[in-house]
Amino acid sequence: MSTIAKAMELLDFFSLDRPEIGLSDFHRLARRDKATTFRHLSALESAGLLEQNPTTRAYRIGPAVLRLAHMREVTLPRRAGLRVALPRLAEATGETAHASLLDATGLTTLAHHEAPQYSARVVLHEPRLPLHATASGIAALAFGGGDLMARALAAMPAYTETTARSPEELAAAVARARAAGIAMSDQTFETGVTGFAAPLFDSSSIAGAVAVAAVSSRVTPELQTIILTELIKAARTISANWGGTIPPALAAAWAAQAGPETAP
Amino acid sequence: MSTIAKAMELLDFFSLDRPEIGLSDFHRLARRDKATTFRHLSALESAGLLEQNPTTRAYRIGPAVLRLAHMREVTLPRRAGLRVALPRLAEATGETAHASLLDATGLTTLAHHEAPQYSARVVLHEPRLPLHATASGIAALAFGGGDLMARALAAMPAYTETTARSPEELAAAVARARAAGIAMSDQTFETGVTGFAAPLFDSSSIAGAVAVAAVSSRVTPELQTIILTELIKAARTISANWGGTIPPALAAAWAAQAGPETAP
């Protein structure tokens, strides 16, 4: 593994719950030598990707990231297209809504929004979503290129009892999602969490997924109907904002899924 | 220089004018071997910091950057504090306003806003601002720690005829800024651009600078008065948004500068 990749893995240890990490914590979290960790952190800092809290000396995301994100958002807007749709999806379903971006290597969480209705809700903390074990991943596989499937098959850790274990099992889930226009996952990533996801498109192809992560015990047939309807609405809105068009086969599946009243 | 730092330097070649860069262009821009450049780009891509445009194969800023920026902005808001103040500063002065963040290594441009009034306006494209040659840099030196000055003296390229060349010249400019509460730079970085800057503070210390980059030929004493007044207003607002307090000496300088009607 390249030194560069090792250094940049350190960035993935940050989360909303852990926005600042000291040298010793990093050294333990990454299970790497302290001197090595220190030099990696220093290199990231000198590029502005990290900075040190002047009082605690702990490391946190640096200002260069803001500049880069601003640049991407101006030239290739994504977040802006979620601003309305995601909170609306969360409120309409009463569950946690989130959107992720697909690149050549997999899905990256882009934004999430928790519904305020219930105190029991799904809180997300994974920056990268495994393709084989999440509804978003299945949705991406169902409507993405074949190379994605190869990547998914390369590593299939079993997170729960119901995580797909074999290529056949995964292929079946993907086929179901392709037919329904929506991917579902029953506690395949985290126990107690049921996922529903729809693919998102930009001007060239599939670009990500929008999903609802619901508390499993709350999922009744009625709620499921609401979630599917709202998810399709959200996916249509976001894809439109991203300059994408829904493939005809998917549009037909959605029309059948949600009933004629929500057809385009 | 570390491999990590070399790889991350590649990120600085992106700008709003050049949001996508192909392998060959990168190899020329960075003056590095093509194979090396390729491996660096691939490593950045595997971390999600870059992605490839699926049609042109050119590299652009990746989705991970959005996630990191979101995380920083939630835990340590900065952009939000500029959203109102910066456009207002640009409109009130008729010139380009910008804000930058200070870290241990220097100033990073955070956001800028061009005034719509005139077609002749200053367009900024530098991601990093040199401390010794910009108004923002002088403001940072005037109100930042002594280690900053050491860093500024380490490298002092002469961008124009009027760029400070000697430590004494720089120290004089910094002293003027400290006394006035505002830094000024007459075409020290780019010919035809006059800069005015005020320091910004967060809860712990100096955190950046807000500046007006004016077309030199338009700078009359009247405009200069407007710029100084508005700049102080903007600096007060932004620092307040960032949870900062203005040091007494600076508050006094500002009160004297802008006249009693704008005193806090």
Place this chain on the structure above:
DNA sequence: TGTATTGGTTCATTATATAAACCTATGGTT
């Protein structure tokens, strides 16, 4: 058809990354 350019790959050579041990400062305990 020929030529220039693109993105990407190979492999011997060489430079850089690594990790154990060490240093210094600080905060909390006895």
Place this chain on the structure above:
DNA sequence: AACCATAGGTTTATATAATGAACCAATACA
């Protein structure tokens, strides 16, 4: 006050990973 644990950071021989010239395949232009 002495003690211990932990923090951030540094040193140096050793080992691993980075480098770049040459090469390949594909596309674009003329």
